Amino acid sequence: MTQVALMNQVVEWVNEAADQIREKLKSPIMVEEKSNRHDLVTNVDKETEAFLVEKIRTNYPDDHILGEEGLGDNLSDTKGRIWVIDPIDGTLNFVKQQENFCIMIGIFEDNVPILGFIYDVVKDEFAYGGAKTGVFLNSQSVNQVENVCLRDGLIGVNGAMFCHNTFNVRDIAIEAVGVRMLGCAGLDFLNVIRGKQNGYISNLAPWDFAAGVALSEPLGLKCSKFDGSPYDILGERQYFLVATQKTYEEIANY
Amino acid sequence: MTQVALMNQVVEWVNEAADQIREKLKSPIMVEEKSNRHDLVTNVDKETEAFLVEKIRTNYPDDHILGEEGLGDNLSDTKGRIWVIDPIDGTLNFVKQQENFCIMIGIFEDNVPILGFIYDVVKDEFAYGGAKTGVFLNSQSVNQVENVCLRDGLIGVNGAMFCHNTFNVRDIAIEAVGVRMLGCAGLDFLNVIRGKQNGYISNLAPWDFAAGVALSEPLGLKCSKFDGSPYDILGERQYFLVATQKTYEEIANY
Numbered sequence: 001m002t003q004v005a006l007m008n009q010v011v012e013w014v015n016e017a018a019d020q021i022r023e024k025l026k027s028p029i030m031v032e033e034k035s036n037r038h039d040l041v042t043n044v045d046k047e048t049e050a051f052l053v054e055k056i057r058t059n060y061p062d063d064h065i066l067g068e069e070g071l072g073d074n075l076s077d078t079k080g081r082i083w084v085i086d087p088i089d090g091t092l093n094f095v096k097q098q099e100n101f102c103i104m105i106g107i108f109e110d111n112v113p114i115l116g117f118i119y120d121v122v123k124d125e126f127a128y129g130g131a132k133t134g135v136f137l138n139s140q141s142v143n144q145v146e147n148v149c150l151r152d153g154l155i156g157v158n159g160a161m162f163c164h165n166t167f168n169v170r171d172i173a174i175e176a177v178g179v180r181m182l183g184c185a186g187l188d189f190l191n192v193i194r195g196k197q198n199g200y201i202s203n204l205a206p207w208d209f210a211a212g213v214a215l216s217e218p219l220g221l222k223c224s225k226f227d228g229s230p231y232d233i234l235g236e237r238q239y240f241l242v243a244t245q246k247t248y249e250e251i252a253n254y
Numbered sequence: 255m256t257q258v259a260l261m262n263q264v265v266e267w268v269n270e271a272a273d274q275i276r277e278k279l280k281s282p283i284m285v286e287e288k289s290n291r292h293d294l295v296t297n298v299d300k301e302t303e304a305f306l307v308e309k310i311r312t313n314y315p316d317d318h319i320l321g322e323e324g325l326g327d328n329l330s331d332t333k334g335r336i337w338v339i340d341p342i343d344g345t346l347n348f349v350k351q352q353e354n355f356c357i358m359i360g361i362f363e364d365n366v367p368i369l370g371f372i373y374d375v376v377k378d379e380f381a382y383g384g385a386k387t388g389v390f391l392n393s394q395s396v397n398q399v400e401n402v403c404l405r406d407g408l409i410g411v412n413g414a415m416f417c418h419n420t421f422n423v424r425d426i427a428i429e430a431v432g433v434r435m436l437g438c439a440g441l442d443f444l445n446v447i448r449g450k451q452n453g454y455i456s457n458l459a460p461w462d463f464a465a466g467v468a469l470s471e472p473l474g475l476k477c478s479k480f481d482g483s484p485y486d487i488l489g490e491r492q493y494f495l496v497a498t499q500k501t502y503e504e505i506a507n508y
Binding site: 038092096097098151153154159162177183 | 346347407413433436451
């Protein structure tokens with residue numbers, strides 16, 4: 001199967017998942033706390049992950065899966081094809097706002113990101129594609145991102161990092177023309193790949209960045225752990241940076 | 255003229271202004287710095303203010319106007335009817351993202367807010383109304399906002415205040431379930447009046463809050479300067495708080 005065919009197939013699955021989510025938003029949502037009161041999960045997160053995992057297991061039984069809600073595999077290496085799933089990224093927004101959340105899937109092959117999918121369900125903005133297929137937003141090809149420097153653009157930051165000035169994030173943010181805090185990594189990636197923010201600094205689990213890196217790198221953006229080392233899709237939560245080349249280098253010097 | 259008739263007339267003007275803005279977004283925008291590089295103005299801000307001011311002057315020659323871009327009056331008291339205009343709230347977003355900005359108009363009579371209008375132009379979400387007319391979002395009546403306490407909701411904050419921990423805003427924000435920074439007061443008000451955020455703390459000029467208070471107070475929300483004193487539509491930029499009653503009281507105790 002070509003990457004384009006795979007991309008189109010996953011676009012269909014994600015659209016189907018989004019339809020189910022829209023339907024479920026009409027009824028009350030069941031919310032539970034995970035690690036703490038800022039970290040929620042709902043029946044819709046779990047059901048959406050189950051739906052996507054079932055599609056992958058049925059169609060690609062030899063592939064591996066990492067999923068936020070625990071239906072994936074325990075992986076010890078990055079060989080073969082790995083699907084990294086966040087069924088609802090921005091669960092707090094989902095619960096409190098019923099919008100500003102995304103479905104995200106990243107597909108890696110031998111540790112190389114090949115395809116990413118980020119769907120802002122309520123706004124109906126769907127970015128998908130990768131290095132070989134090209135990147136699309138709602139069927140339109142997405143252009144290379146302009147290489148904007150830090151002080152000429154908006155930067156997205158993680159609230160806790162900004163609060164504690166982790167890695168001097170507050171100083172970096174002051175240098176930018178403005179700071180945004182959206183509570184959903186997928187929304188930040190959608191902004192960065194469309195040139196609406198020149199970077200995003202956060203503390204992310206693999207399912208928070210897998211789709212984003214697959215979409216960002218082909219558009220000329222740079223992604224890594226905050227210390228410059230490669231991001232790790234088998235790792236725990238990691239300080240993460242995506243930015244234009246210029247912004248990335250400026251931030252590296254803070 | 256009844257307040258309902260006035261409301262409907264202004265809804266038409268704002269829709270017309272929004273159509274013009276959408277049209278202008280198809281051509282390059284002319285951007286200038288005002289007080290500093292974070293404070294921009296464009297030809298579209300100026301032209302939109304001119305359009306709205308002309309409508310008001312023609313239809314209501316005895317009324318007074320306060321406008322962000324300087325086409326209004328110099329007022330020394332709050333007698334009579336005063337229109338407070340922000341033609342494009344969130345100009346940085348307008349310039350860098352071509353979305354996430356609002357048209358805002360607040361109408362005061364003898365210092366009492368009677369009508370407010372906030373239109374997220376690109377998302378096409380238009381809130382309008384007041385205490386006597388009721389509050390509407392895209393023609394649907396908006397319900398009283400649930401009286402949520404600080405730790406059960408999201409709070410919107412101003413980036414500079416969060417950065418410098420002005421009035422312990424960082425401590426307040428940590429108590430909330432999550433912090434959002436949108437770069438546009440109108441978007442925060444739209445969230446608060448729809449129960450999607452339980453408050454918003456910022457440093458605002460009268461044109462940044464006039465529309466918002468006219469919409470918020472009838473829905474059971476509380477608005478004032480951050481120190482609890484009444485907001486001042488003739489004043490300079492002022493630390494400002496809008497929140498549910500419970501959240502407001504909790505914040506007052508920080």
